[in-house]
Amino acid sequence: MTGTITTFQHEFMTSQITRADLEALDRADPLRPFRDRFALPEGVIYLDGNSLGAMPKATPERVREVVEDEWGRDLIRSWNLNGWVDIQQRTGAKIGRLIGAREGETVVADSTSVNVFKALAAALDLRPDRRVILSEPANFPTDLYVAEGLARHLGRGHTLRVAEPDDIESAITDDVAVVMLTHVNYRTGRMHDMQRITERAHARGAIMLWDLAHSAGAVPVNLTAADVDLAVGCGYKFLNGGPGAPAFIYVAERHQRNIMPAIAGWWGHAAPFEFQQSFRPASGIDRFTVGAPAIISLTALEVGVDLMLEAPIEALRAKSVRQGELFEQLVAQELEPGTLELASPASPANRGSQICFSHSSGWPVMRALIARGVIGDFRAPDIMRFGFTPLYLGYAELWDAIATLESILAARAWDRPEYHARTRVT
Amino acid sequence: MTGTITTFQHEFMTSQITRADLEALDRADPLRPFRDRFALPEGVIYLDGNSLGAMPKATPERVREVVEDEWGRDLIRSWNLNGWVDIQQRTGAKIGRLIGAREGETVVADSTSVNVFKALAAALDLRPDRRVILSEPANFPTDLYVAEGLARHLGRGHTLRVAEPDDIESAITDDVAVVMLTHVNYRTGRMHDMQRITERAHARGAIMLWDLAHSAGAVPVNLTAADVDLAVGCGYKFLNGGPGAPAFIYVAERHQRNIMPAIAGWWGHAAPFEFQQSFRPASGIDRFTVGAPAIISLTALEVGVDLMLEAPIEALRAKSVRQGELFEQLVAQELEPGTLELASPASPANRGSQICFSHSSGWPVMRALIARGVIGDFRAPDIMRFGFTPLYLGYAELWDAIATLESILAARAWDRPEYHARTRVT
Numbered sequence: 003m004t005g006t007i008t009t010f011q012h013e014f015m016t017s018q019i020t021r022a023d024l025e026a027l028d029r030a031d032p033l034r035p036f037r038d039r040f041a042l043p044e045g046v047i048y049l050d051g052n053s054l055g056a057m058p059k060a061t062p063e064r065v066r067e068v069v070e071d072e073w074g075r076d077l078i079r080s081w082n083l084n085g086w087v088d089i090q091q092r093t094g095a096k097i098g099r100l101i102g103a104r105e106g107e108t109v110v111a112d113s114t115s116v117n118v119f120k121a122l123a124a125a126l127d128l129r130p131d132r133r134v135i136l137s138e139p140a141n142f143p144t145d146l147y148v149a150e151g152l153a154r155h156l157g158r159g160h161t162l163r164v165a166e167p168d169d170i171e172s173a174i175t176d177d178v179a180v181v182m183l184t185h186v187n188y189r190t191g192r193m194h195d196m197q198r199i200t201e202r203a204h205a206r207g208a209i210m211l212w213d214l215a216h217s218a219g220a221v222p223v224n225l226t227a228a229d230v231d232l233a234v235g236c237g238y239k240f241l242n243g244g245p246g247a248p249a250f251i252y253v254a255e256r257h258q259r260n261i262m263p264a265i266a267g268w269w270g271h272a273a274p275f276e277f278q279q280s281f282r283p284a285s286g287i288d289r290f291t292v293g294a295p296a297i298i299s300l301t302a303l304e305v306g307v308d309l310m311l312e313a314p315i316e317a318l319r320a321k322s323v324r325q326g327e328l329f330e331q332l333v334a335q336e337l338e339p340g341t342l343e344l345a346s347p348a349s350p351a352n353r354g355s356q357i358c359f360s361h362s363s364g365w366p367v368m369r370a371l372i373a374r375g376v377i378g379d380f381r382a383p384d385i386m387r388f389g390f391t392p393l394y395l396g397y398a399e400l401w402d403a404i405a406t407l408e409s410i411l412a413a414r415a416w417d418r419p420e421y422h423a424r425t426r427v428t
Numbered sequence: 429m430t431g432t433i434t435t436f437q438h439e440f441m442t443s444q445i446t447r448a449d450l451e452a453l454d455r456a457d458p459l460r461p462f463r464d465r466f467a468l469p470e471g472v473i474y475l476d477g478n479s480l481g482a483m484p485k486a487t488p489e490r491v492r493e494v495v496e497d498e499w500g501r502d503l504i505r506s507w508n509l510n511g512w513v514d515i516q517q518r519t520g521a522k523i524g525r526l527i528g529a530r531e532g533e534t535v536v537a538d539s540t541s542v543n544v545f546k547a548l549a550a551a552l553d554l555r556p557d558r559r560v561i562l563s564e565p566a567n568f569p570t571d572l573y574v575a576e577g578l579a580r581h582l583g584r585g586h587t588l589r590v591a592e593p594d595d596i597e598s599a600i601t602d603d604v605a606v607v608m609l610t611h612v613n614y615r616t617g618r619m620h621d622m623q624r625i626t627e628r629a630h631a632r633g634a635i636m637l638w639d640l641a642h643s644a645g646a647v648p649v650n651l652t653a654a655d656v657d658l659a660v661g662c663g664y665k666f667l668n669g670g671p672g673a674p675a676f677i678y679v680a681e682r683h684q685r686n687i688m689p690a691i692a693g694w695w696g697h698a699a700p701f702e703f704q705q706s707f708r709p710a711s712g713i714d715r716f717t718v719g720a721p722a723i724i725s726l727t728a729l730e731v732g733v734d735l736m737l738e739a740p741i742e743a744l745r746a747k748s749v750r751q752g753e754l755f756e757q758l759v760a761q762e763l764e765p766g767t768l769e770l771a772s773p774a775s776p777a778n779r780g781s782q783i784c785f786s787h788s789s790g791w792p793v794m795r796a797l798i799a800r801g802v803i804g805d806f807r808a809p810d811i812m813r814f815g816f817t818p819l820y821l822g823y824a825e826l827w828d829a830i831a832t833l834e835s836i837l838a839a840r841a842w843d844r845p846e847y848h849a850r851t852r853v854t
Contacts, residue, residue, distance in 0.1 A: 041500045045519035052502045054632075065490060065495050070702060073671055074467045074483035078476045080802060081853035113719025115693030118540060120518035123581060125530065139705055144694035144719065147707035153691025154580065155549060162771050164705075188701075195469065238720065245499055245512060266577025267541030268570035275853055277615070279565055281573035293539025297671035298491065299722035374463065377504060382702050427701055428506035 019331060024397040027324075032317055036393040040242075047406075049378040052216055052389030054240030054355050061305045067425035080297075090248075090269075090295045091288065091305045095243070097250050098312055101214060102224030107252050110237070110300060111291040114215060114249040116265070117234040118148045119184075120290060121251060123264035124231060126152070126160065128257060132179035132356070136208070137238060139164040142188045145213055149182060166193060171202045180209040181230075185223070186216035187365040188356030189381045193221065193344040193354045197228045204229065212329070215239060218250075219310045220355040220391075221319055226227045231257060240355065240391065241310055243303030251290050258286055267292030313393055321392035322355040325400060329357055329388060332404040340416040342409055345385055356389040366421035370410045376403045436804070440661060445757060450823035453750075462819040465735060471834075473825045475804040478642055478815030482502045482670030487731045488803030494727040503764060515696075516674075517714065518722050522737060523667070527659070533678050535661070536552050536726060537717040540675040542691070543660040544574045544608075546716060547677060549690035551635040552578070552586065553703035554683060560633070565590040568614045568636075571639055575608060593618060593748060594779040599627045605660075606635040608702060611774045612642035612780030615807045617772045619647065624656040625660035630655065639680050644676075645736045646767075646781040646817075647745055657683060666817065667736055668779065669729030677716050683819055684712055693718030722792060739819055747818035751826060755783055758830040768836055771811055781813040792847035796836045799847070802829045 028034060042048060048056055076115045090110045098108035111117065122135065135149045153160035165173035167187075174181055181203040186193045196212060198235040203210040206350060211232040217223050219240030220324065222368045225233055231254050237247030253261065262283060268274045269291040272282045283289040328349055333342055342359035361367055369381040378388045390401070410416050466482045468474060474482055498506040507513045516536045516741035524534035537543065547760045548561065561575045572588065591599035591612075600607055607629040622638060629636040637658040641651050647667030651659055652719060656678050663673030679687065690707060692701045695717040698708045710714040752778055759768055768785035787793055787810060794806040804814045814829075835840050 018579075041496070043501045043503070046503070048503060054504045056503065057495065062492060062496050062500070065491060069483065069491050069670070069728070070467070070488050073471045073480075074488070076471070077469070077474060077482065078480045078805065078853075079798070080671065087852045110537065113543060113722075115695070116489040116691060119691045119693075127581075129746040143697070145705050146705060147692045147694060147697065150707050151688065151690060154688060155553075157584070244495070244719040245506065246726070248722060249719070262577065264577060264581040265545045266541060266573045267539070267545075268568075268573060269541070271569070271573065272564075274569075277569050279569065279572060281576050285817035293541035293675070294672040296539075296674060296725035296839075298724045298727040298728055300672070302495070302724055313599065325733070350849060373504070375518060379504065425508040426513045427504075 004201050018335060019328065021398060021401045023276060024328070024401050027397040031321065031397070033321055034391050036318055036397065038395040042394060045375045047252055047376045047403045048395065049376065049388040049403060053379050054214050054245055055239055055306065055391065056306050056394050058309050060243055060309070061302050064303055065267065065298065068298055076376050085287065086297050089297065089300050089304065090291050090293065093307055094250055094287065096307045097218060098252070100251065100310060101218055102226050103252050104226055105256060106286045107255055108250055108291055109287045110248050110250045111295070112249060114234055114236045115144045115148055117249050118145050118213065120263060120265055121211050121232040121234050121373060122149055122152050122182065123210055124145030124253065124261045126211055127261060129179035133160050133179045135160060135162045135180050137164050138167055138170060138180045138183045138189060138220070141190060142213065142215065145182060152279065170199060174206045174208055176209040177207055177227045178206060180211055180247040181392065182211045182213060184213040186221065188216055189385050189387070190358055191356040192374040193355045195350055196223070196230070198338055200228045200230055211235055215329060216354050216356070218245050220322065223301065223313050225252060230254065237303045241303065242306035244299060244306070248296060248300050253287060253290055258289070263289050265292050269293055294394060318392045322390045323350045325390040325392065325395065325397065326350050326357045328397065329404070330401050332400060333359065336404050336408045337411060355391070356387060358385050358387045360384045361417060363401060366416040367390065367410060369421035370408060370416035374406050374410070431556070445754065445761060447824060447827045450754070450827050453823040457747065457823070458492065459818050461737065462739060463822065466820040468820060469803045473829045474821065475802065475814040477817030478665050479805050479819065480671055481665055481732065484668055484735050485729050485769065486735070487670065491724065491728055493705055494724055512723050515723065515726050515730065516701045516717050519726060519733055520713065522733045524643060524678070526736060527644055528652050528680050529821050530681060531654055531683055534548055534676055535678045535713045535716055536674050536729065537721070538675060539681055540660055540662045541570045541574055543675050543677040544571050544639065545578060546689060546691055547637050547658040547660050548575055548578050550608065550687040551637055554607035554635055554846055555685060558603055559849070560604045560652065561586060561608055562589045562599055562604045563588065563590050563608045563615050564593055564596060566613060566615060568610050568639065568641065569612060571608060589593050593620065596625060600628050600632045600634055602632055603630060604634040606637055608637045610641060611638040612647065614642055615813070616784055617777055617779045617782040617810055622649070622656070626654045628654055642780050643651060646748065648741050651678060656680065664731045667729065668732035670725060670732070672725065673729040674722060674726050679713060689715050691718050695719055719760065742830050744818045748816045749776045751816040751821065752776050752779060752783045752822065755826050755830070756822065758826060759785065762830050762834045763837060781817070784811050784813045786810045787812055789842060792842040793836060795847035796842035797833060800832050802832045802852045807848055
């Protein structure tokens with residue numbers, strides 16, 4: 003991505019940033035109208051849209067409609083009457099436009115984890131003579147767990163090999179069946195060079211599988227240009243699809259007919275409603291769907307995706323980069339030196355839409371922030387994570403977030419028993 | 429089940445049934461108050477609750493709350509604050525009470541098809557020296573497809589063997605790893621003797637996997653009494669969980685620690701939010717969850733399950749049996765002899781909560797019925813299927829449904845082009 007992004011990191015370097023500077027940026031922000039399309043509670047600065055995106059204001063009415071009118075009134079007829087039967091394809095096609103897929107290469111189905119399983123199984127089928135799944139140790143754990151589980155399940159000697167991000171390219175040897183990486187790291191925000199690594203994988207005859215959980219709707223992605231084989235991604239982060247929204251899977255058209263799905267469900271059949279006894283896969287991306295789609299959750303996802311399709315991704319990326327830089331500058335300007343250590347790549351071009359800092363008491367500090375309405379999250383062992391969602395996050399909010407953080411740290415306000423107590427999820 | 433059910437089939441045999449008789453049954457019906465708990469459109473007689481259950485009136489407000497308040501206002505905090513983190517276990521435990529599972533044996537996750545995959549993979553792991561999956565040719569297709577796909581995917585010589593229902597017991601030979609059957613057949617409504625077949629499977633050392641899609645919330649099920657190993661089931665039929673509601677999986681406690689899940693996702697990890705690099709399965713049923721739960725759809729499911737928990741299953745079964753018998757009698761009484769042929773077992777004790785008839789023009793006849801507000805469905809090649817959902821279906825409605833059918837058949841009103849045209853889903 004280097005070279006395609008304009009960064010602003012020196013803009014304010016010569017002088018102190020003031021809240022007025024940031025207010026001016028808000029007034030000039032071309033994305034500002036999108037803020038009104040989201041419902042955000044009073045008194046909250048939301049820096050966790052990379053974990054759960056905010057709710058579009060259009061969602062409740064559309065969900066009410068699918069529940070009361072489509073389910074309650076039209077009942078079973080809605081499969082045809084209200085387009086339920088095609089919702090996985092329709093929403094998938096819209097997501098496909100956000101990630102540079104061709105038509106018919108993306109479908110919504112299942113959870114991200116289940117789609118990782120399906121995609122990995124497909125990759126191994128496409129490279130039957132190879133036994134290595136290559137990933138990185140800091141990949142999102144579910145991707146590693148699924149790979150481990152699949153290898154054990156198959157019992158054919160597949161292994162999961164991990165290499166540090168800088169060593170990935172040299173680790174793509176001729177025994178690698180599939181390179182499985184998350185484009186933007188969930189913890190550090192580090193972004194891989196999709197084009198370059200995909201090329202390296204192909205040069206070695208490996209299949210390339212990208213997890214776009216922190217990319218779709220956050221950074222420009224062009225799967226077609228990068229010639230990617232397989233991808234999966236998440237509906238509830240930057241796509242604002244609602245808690246646990248269904249996920250998506252992308253399979254390059256050239257591979258589709260060569261893959262018999264590992265999880266061969268009736269929705270992936272060429273004629274699911276003929277109820278034939280034997281599996282005959284649908285001709286295209288449909289074969290990667292499995293069971294009946296969770297219509298209510300999927301409807302909410304479609305609203306989020308529709309809204310994201312209105313946003314110009316380049317403007318969105320530019321704002322996200324700028325917000326990351328400003329946040330970093332404000333940390334340096336407002337906090338005692340050495341309080342927080344940057345845990346994300348130094349260059350904004352190598353980061354996704356988040357920035358992370360390590361702090362030895364990161365957990366209670368984050369709890370104290372959340373208690374004051376500044377919502378980021380924590381990732382073990384010591385990472386405080388702040389996500390930037392340019393559609394609804396303003397510049398002045400960055401100032402207020404840092405001011406809150408500064409006051410918590412200065413007064414050690416985080417060092418209270420209730421903030422040390424562990425909850426199951428941050 | 430024979431012997432445990434009181435049938436009523438001779439009650440009206442000596443005289444013609446009148447609508448007044450059925451109205452009297454409605455007035456005396458102990459389940460009648462439940463009807464008001466469901467939103468059903470005017471002018472509709474709904475005989476398809478076995479495909480998509482009707483909407484509980486409580487659902488829209490609860491869904492509004494989870495969307496607007498929990499997601500929109502509480503955002504990411506809802507995982508802890510509003511119990512999202514446990515919703516799969518909590519709703520699973522409630523379903524467990526409907527199917528006679530012990531605590532900690534049932535969890536909601538994924539679709540039924542994905543759960544069939546997980547359960548079958550588990551069964552094969554528990555019987556590593558055996559290679560046969562035994563089922564019946566008329567099982568719901570997805571179960572057969574998933575079995576076929578799993579065998580192909582594993583590549584270790586597993587085969588899917590099918591035997592007709594009456595031959596199942598003798599087909600359980602010593603090479604059978606798992607007997608996989610749907611308790612109530614989706615097309616004919618035929619109900620297997622769960623206890624007896626499970627015993628036969630165990631006597632031969634096989635694992636028993638029941639698909640409860642048409643059983644949970646419809647007929648009494650006691651997995652503990654029957655000593656069942658594995659089961660799966662559907663949330664959107666008799667549990668009234670909404671279109672494509674998440675499904676459930678049951679794993680007998682004795683097997684849980686011996687199964688490494690084939691799809692090893694982060695939600696099945698012992699400590700998902702510690703983000704460890706290696707998979708360490710959760711100790712109990714949790715290990716059979718995979719990815720983040722689709723909270724909005726799951727919330728609707730929980731409403732449906734809560735309502736079903738209020739209903740006495742024996743009264744529900746008694747009414748369902750009675751409705752099936754009456755429907756059959758009305759067909760005989762009101763239609764020309766030989767018009768419809770019973771495609772369900774003759775004895776109500778061997779049927780689930782539906783009755784089916786074959787008719788050579790079943791498709792257009794059903795389309796004509798639906799156009800007049802009598803909603804059943806069609807299953808290829810020639811089956812007209814009528815489901816009985818005693819919580820919201822009245823007796824007099826059976827009369828009106830048959831009267832509508834009679835008028836359609838007498839006037840050949842079904843023989844119009846628009847009724848012959850195929851839609852994707854009935």
